[in-house]
Amino acid sequence: MSTVVVVAAVIVAPGRRVLAAQRAEPAALAGGWEFPGGKVEPGESEVAALVRECREELGVEVSVGERVGEDWPIDGGYVVRVWLCSLASGTPQAKEHLALRWLGPGEYYDVEWLGADLAIMKTVENLLLRD
Numbered sequence: 001m002s003t004v005v006v007v008a009a010v011i012v013a014p015g016r017r018v019l020a021a022q023r024a025e026p027a028a029l030a031g032g033w034e035f036p037g038g039k040v041e042p043g044e045s046e047v048a049a050l051v052r053e054c055r056e057e058l059g060v061e062v063s064v065g066e067r068v069g070e071d072w073p074i075d076g077g078y079v080v081r082v083w084l085c086s087l088a089s090g091t092p093q094a095k096e097h098l099a100l101r102w103l104g105p106g107e108y109y110d111v112e113w114l115g116a117d118l119a120i121m122k123t124v125e126n127l128l129l130r131d
């Protein structure tokens, strides 16, 4: 069986702010914070999945930039693949999440990240603070 790929978008806004989203479901993950995204559908490219998920979950169009890190393994035998993105149009709305938060430097760890996302946030922080 092939690995299920979950794509996640680190949407970066001016001031090195990143968008965090609080999961509504399933019960085991509800209340935890993640980067918006979801599973790649059969026949769909990873970048197309990222754009689709941001449209569905946030009501925004994103431009996809550089890939962050390698594969992050998560429960269920899935892997998460992450890209830096920027907003091309729209203002994010919590269509499927409990809440959204923009986190600037000094606030990156103010939410209860899901396990993999804490490691992702650390890698993103290094990338954003390098320049």
Ligand SMILES: Nc1nc2c([nH]c(=O)n2[C@H]2C[C@H](O)[C@@H](COP(=O)(O)OP(=O)(O)OP(=O)(O)O)O2)c(=O)[nH]1
Residues within 6 Å of the ligand: 006, 007, 008, 029, 034, 035, 036, 037, 038, 039, 040, 074, 075, 076, 078, 080, 114, 115, 116, 117
């Ligand atoms: N979207 C997202 N999912 C993550 C992250 N970190 C992490 O462990 N996950 C897990 C939670 C879920 O078990 C899985 C993603 O599933 P999902 O429910 O977001 O996918 P989906 O939108 O395609 O949903 P569905 O079709 O299954 O309803 O990956 C993350 O940063 N973003």
